[in-house]
Amino acid sequence: MIWATIFMALREIRRNTLRSVLTMLGVVIGVGAVIALVSVGRGATAKVTEDIGKLGKNLLTVSAGTFSRGGGGMGISAPPLRIDDANAIRRDVLGVDAVAAAAASSAQVIYGNSNQRTSVTGSDNSFFQVRAYVVEKGRLFSRAETQSGAASCVIGSTVRANLFQARDPIGETIRVGTIACQVVGLLVSKGQAGMGQDQDDLVVMPMRAVQRRITGNDNIQSIFVAAREGEGTGVVADRLRALLRQRRHRSEGLDDDFTIRDMAEIAETVTGASTALTALLGAIAAVSLVVGGIGIMNIMLVSVTERTREIGIRLAIGAFGSEVMLQFLLEATVLSTLGGVIGICFGLVGSYFAANAMSLPFVLAPDIVALSFVFSALVGVVFGYLPARKAANLDPIEALRHE
Amino acid sequence: MAQSRSLIELSGVHKHYGEGESEVRALDGIDLRIERGEFVAIMGASGSGKSTCMNILGCLDRPTAGEYHLADVKVTDLPGDGLTMLRRHYIGFVFQGFNLLARTSALENVELPLVYRRVPRAKREERALRALALVGLEDRIDHAPSQLSGGQQQRVAIARALVTEPEILMADEPTGNLDSARTQEVMELLQQLNRDSGITIVMVTHEPDVASFAKRSIVFRDGQILSDTPQEEHA
Numbered sequence: 001m002i003w004a005t006i007f008m009a010l011r012e013i014r015r016n017t018l019r020s021v022l023t024m025l026g027v028v029i030g031v032g033a034v035i036a037l038v039s040v041g042r043g044a045t046a047k048v049t050e051d052i053g054k055l056g057k058n059l060l061t062v063s064a065g066t067f068s069r070g071g072g073g074m075g076i077s078a079p080p081l082r083i084d085d086a087n088a089i090r091r092d093v094l095g096v097d098a099v100a101a102a103a104a105s106s107a108q109v110i111y112g113n114s115n116q117r118t119s120v121t122g123s124d125n126s127f128f129q130v131r132a133y134v135v136e137k138g139r140l141f142s143r144a145e146t147q148s149g150a151a152s153c154v155i156g157s158t159v160r161a162n163l164f165q166a167r168d169p170i171g172e173t174i175r176v177g178t179i180a181c182q183v184v185g186l187l188v189s190k191g192q193a194g195m196g197q198d199q200d201d202l203v204v205m206p207m208r209a210v211q212r213r214i215t216g217n218d219n220i221q222s223i224f225v226a227a228r229e230g231e232g233t234g235v236v237a238d239r240l241r242a243l244l245r246q247r248r249h250r251s252e253g254l255d256d257d258f259t260i261r262d263m264a265e266i267a268e269t270v271t272g273a274s275t276a277l278t279a280l281l282g283a284i285a286a287v288s289l290v291v292g293g294i295g296i297m298n299i300m301l302v303s304v305t306e307r308t309r310e311i312g313i314r315l316a317i318g319a320f321g322s323e324v325m326l327q328f329l330l331e332a333t334v335l336s337t338l339g340g341v342i343g344i345c346f347g348l349v350g351s352y353f354a355a356n357a358m359s360l361p362f363v364l365a366p367d368i369v370a371l372s373f374v375f376s377a378l379v380g381v382v383f384g385y386l387p388a389r390k391a392a393n394l395d396p397i398e399a400l401r402h403e
Numbered sequence: 404m405a406q407s408r409s410l411i412e413l414s415g416v417h418k419h420y421g422e423g424e425s426e427v428r429a430l431d432g433i434d435l436r437i438e439r440g441e442f443v444a445i446m447g448a449s450g451s452g453k454s455t456c457m458n459i460l461g462c463l464d465r466p467t468a469g470e471y472h473l474a475d476v477k478v479t480d481l482p483g484d485g486l487t488m489l490r491r492h493y494i495g496f497v498f499q500g501f502n503l504l505a506r507t508s509a510l511e512n513v514e515l516p517l518v519y520r521r522v523p524r525a526k527r528e529e530r531a532l533r534a535l536a537l538v539g540l541e542d543r544i545d546h547a548p549s550q551l552s553g554g555q556q557q558r559v560a561i562a563r564a565l566v567t568e569p570e571i572l573m574a575d576e577p578t579g580n581l582d583s584a585r586t587q588e589v590m591e592l593l594q595q596l597n598r599d600s601g602i603t604i605v606m607v608t609h610e611p612d613v614a615s616f617a618k619r620s621i622v623f624r625d626g627q628i629l630s631d632t633p634q635e636e637h638a
Contacts, residue, residue, distance in 0.1 A: 004518050015506050313502045317516040318491030320484060396463050
């Protein structure tokens with residue numbers, strides 16, 4: 001019986017194709033909007049998470065001074081970090097995978113008649129490990145180069161593109177500020193980071209070379225710490241804080257005069273905000289789904305009036321009221337479910353192109369697809385109920401007399 | 404069963420509409436027996452109560468007072484779904500306006516009552532084809548009502564009424580929308596069905612010509628039976 005009724009409902013829908021399509025449109029748009037918005041939103045979230053991940057996994061960054069909200073920037077009075085601080089962290093803090101101290105500066109780099117200003121980082125090979133840089137061509141620093149502070153450098157792909165265009169940079173000599181420096185390695189491009197900075201626009205040299213020949217002091221600006229996988233970055237950050245307070249003689253009651261940035265924490269905050277935004281967008285789109293349901297109810301009510309005679313015939317030849325009700329309920333449900341399926345297709349195709357246009361990853365959201373499907377079927381049941389009941393309660397004599 | 408009953412038995416049936424001053428007595432004490440195999444014409448002017456009587460006989464409506472027995476079932480005691488079951492199993496309807504489903508083939512129209520009786524698909528088609536053959540429309544099964552003449556449409560409606568093999572065929576002004584040639588054609592079909600298949604036919608009409616095809620003629624006036632006479636079968 002149920003199959004015969006579904007078949008009947010399908011035939012009824014096909015019999016009035018244009019009206020059926022228009023009826024479905026509300027649900028199509030509603031479901032399409034939900035799918036598209038949630039997919040794009042999740043794509044954005046994934047993109048942000050990925051970008052932050054590119055800065056280095058489980059990365060903690062220590063720098064001297066504090067960021068004050070008042071706009072004063074770094075506290076001027078804070079003593080700089082030293083290489084000993086990095087060594088102490090490596091030695092004394094539990095749950096640390098790698099530590100890289102970095103002396104940072106910026107300088108003009110010149111090759112032939114190409115030149116650009118870029119950031120120059122003095123560190124050792126652990127810098128690449130902690131910041132998740134990989135060599136594309138050439139090599140990292142040798143032990144001798146690191147120890148002696150040789151004038152060798154590893155460059156990022158942006159610097160390579162600016163100075164060398166398509167040529168092979170390995171073995172060439174570039175000028176970094178005032179010193180001549182041999183390119184020994186080229187890094188794989190990491191692309192833009194979450195906050196828009198170009199992570200490939202850098203030159204890395206052994207720390208001693210930078211300190212001696214560019215900055216002229218033995219300060220280090222940052223210590224990058226990679227927390228061990230599975231170790232909470234928060235816990236490691238607390239240990240770091242305790243160690244540094246002790247080393248920098250911050251007595252009880254004094255604020256930190258250094259800053260620890262926890263990438264995982266930042267990532268969590270940003271993804272959290274992005275997820276909340278996605279949910280909000282989805283909820284707004286869901287409202288249009290309800291509006292679509294009301295559209296179905298509207299058309300079904302008109303349809304009941306229009307088909308009053310037909311209902312009268314069915315009742316007269318022996319249909320139960322409940323069977324007529326089932327027929328109209330199924331018609332509404334089939335319409336809304338069909339609309340849901342079409343909406344899912346549109347939503348997926350739409351979000352695929354939208355993701356491409358915004359250079360976001362395309363994220364298939366199976367849970368939302370399933371949810372939209374169930375919800376659209378439910379819309380038909382809920383909004384089909386009233387018209388169906390109206391049809392079932394018709395008096396066959398009245399219905400047959402209806403013109 | 405204390406006594407063997409007729410197929411249809413109405414005793415003291417009243418149908419009143421409205422209340423108090425404005426009360427209308429559409430049926431005012433009807434006693435009527437119809438046996439199996441009869442062909443009865445119910446006549447009367449409009450407002451005489453003949454359509455109301457038809458609705459009650461067809462289990463589409465309930466009397467205000469009185470008793471109705473159909474095939475030994477006391478209809479007046481049944482709940483609403485019980486009336487539907489009686490319609491399903493005992494009664495086939497033919498209406499003045501044909502009342503076929505538009506944009507639906509003759510075959511599917513005829514199959515419709517069987518759908519509600521949960522007859523399997525293959526069986527449904529077979530029986531519908533047989534019913535259509537009975538009314539002489541076996542070569543029109545794929546035509547929609549709009550592609551058929553009035554007489555053909557009414558024959559499809561008769562096939563739809565017959566497909567369930569009912570005890571009674573209820574025809575409400577079956578020729579009201581037809582010209583005289585088609586009227587002749589449909590009435591001869593009804594007569595032949597009554598004679599050959601022994602099906603009981605109760606037909607409402609206001610045309611004496613049409614009524615003359617029946618074996619018995621009952622005339623209503625003001626909610627009461629004015630006359631009830633057997634008549635010669637029309638040639």
